[in-house]
Each structure stands twice: as C-alpha cells, then as structure tokens.
Amino acid sequence: MSRHRHDIxxxxxxxxxxxxxxxxxERSLIVFMQKFSDDDMMKLICSRLxxxxxxxxxxxxxxxxxxxxxxxxxxRYFLKD
Numbered sequence: 001m002s003r004h005r006h007d008i009x010x011x012x013x014x015x016x017x018x019x020x021x022x023x024x025x026e027r028s029l030i031v032f033m034q035k036f037s038d039d040d041m042m043k044l045i046c047s048r049l050x051x052x053x054x055x056x057x058x059x060x061x062x063x064x065x066x067x068x069x070x071x072x073x074x075x076r077y078f079l080k081d
C-alpha cells in the first residue's frame with residue numbers, strides 16, 4: 001500500500017484559480033501541485049529542466065519546508081517516517 005496520497009486532484013470539483021480568496025487559493029494550490037507532481041508530468045518536465053532549474057526548485061521547496069514545518073512534521077508528512 002502506498003504511503004503517499006494524491007486524492008484531492010481526482011475528486012475536486014471547484015475552480016483552479018488564484019486571487020479570489022485565501023481559501024480558494026489554498027484549494028487551487030493543492031490541486032495545482034498534485035497535477036504538477038503526477039508521475040508522467042514529472043518525467044516529462046524533469047528531462048527538460050537545466051541543472052540550475054532543478055537546484056533552484058529543490059532549494060525553493062526545501063526552504064518552504066524549513067520555514068513552515070517543525071522537524072517532527074517534516075519527518076511525519078514529507079519523509080513518512
């Protein structure tokens with residue numbers, strides 16, 4: 001059984017739009033990120049990213065996690081320890 005879930009992208013019925021409200025932005029970001037992280041999408045785009053773009057993306061995401069997650073949350077929700 002998989003430890004990772006991407007359920008919302010398959011069930012969400014609302015708009016994927018930004019700028020209307022904080023709540024809509026949060027829901028849209030979840031759908032956006034789940035669509036972006038689809039296995040086929042990631043295989044396609046990763047093969048086209050430069051080394052610098054890969055490094056920048058990893059730095060941005062890890063920076064957000066360091067800023068907004070405790071170490072316990074990082075291990076529980078990201079690493080799935």
